[in-house]
Amino acid sequence: MTPPPATTAPRAGDLRTEGLSYEVAGRALVDAVDLSAAPGETVGVVGPNGSGKTTLLRCVYGTLHPTAGRALLDGDDLHALSAKARARRLATVPQDGQAAFELTVRQVVAMGRSPHKRFWEADTAADEDLVTAALARVGVADLADRVFPSLSGGERQRALVARALVQEPTLVVLDEPTNHLDIRYQLEILSFVRGLGTTNLLALHDLNLAAYYCDRLYVLDAGRVVASGTPEKVLTAELLATVYGVTAEVDVHPKTGAPTVVYLPPPAS
Incomplete structure (x- = not known):
């Protein structure tokens, strides 16, 4: 699904971040991230450990305040809203429900x-x-x-x-919603989220799940967006080698039509 152009009037569930950054002790954990999720779209944020996925999501849903930039929902600055007003429009599903x-x-x-x-x-x-x-x-x-x-x-x-x-809500933000779940529950949760009808922003580790369930992906590395677009565009062997440091083959699954990533072991030393 292609997000609307910047000139399109905001609609219910239209999420945008503009130059969103978050720094700690002079180090940028999230660095000038521009991101969009159109109404009803499911957008995934992927990247290696420490790339800034969780920090980015926390800046969107309000537990962290960006040090620069802003997050907009239907044109309204989410951090200018009270916590209660924000919660009427945005819901969060954290990593661990304990x-x-x-x-x-x-x-x-x-x-x-x-x-x-x-x-x-x-x-x-x-x-x-x-x-x-x-x-x-x-x-x-x-x-x-x-x-x-x-x-x-x-x-x-x-x-x-x-x-x-x-x-x-019109927007649901989910931080690793499949973390520590067996494969049945992973599939059930993500299938259910896709059917909510809300705009969904998810951080995911599993690239094959991200490829199948997300309309578009943003790849973070050291807090910056290094690639974005449809899973077919983003998930390439070259990107996986550069960002994740792994050798992989990416093919199109014959039944789902989604990219499928197969990781290859490193060569014997």
Whole structure:
């Protein structure tokens, strides 16, 4: 999917970063990143460890404030919004859903309604219906009364996606949503995210998953964008050698039509 040109009027879920940077002690962890995700598009951020993926996402969803540049959602500077106003429009699914507090799955998912409510305002029947529908949609309705920390990794991630759903956002930011999950849950989570209808920004390690589930990719290296475009354009043997330092073959899968990366072992010394 091609993002709209810069002259197109912003629409619901239109994300852009302009020269976004984040520095610590004079070192740029994110360096002048320009990125876009059109309404309904799923955009992946990939790159080796330490390339700045998580820092970039944190600058977008608000836990870090950029030292330069800005992140815009439908033309509004996300960092100029209050945390509550931002949470009405943007939901986050973190890397690891572990939690020490003893809340049930239903209570965790219901927390997604808090941006739309006054402090200590009780849930309405409409809120409860949204929570019930979200639990069913992600396939964890039967776990609603379980204590959240008792869930498996895949179950926790699905519950956190349900929490994001009840926020009713236009943008969902997911930081390594398949981290530590077995392949079944990886496929389920990413398939579900693709079907949400929201704009989705994901950081991913697995390039084959990124190639199959993302409309476009941004490749980060040392905090800078070194390539962007469709998976077919971006994932080349040359780029993998340069950015990841690996030898690989990239072919088109005969059934999915997506690029498939096969890593080759280094030559024997």
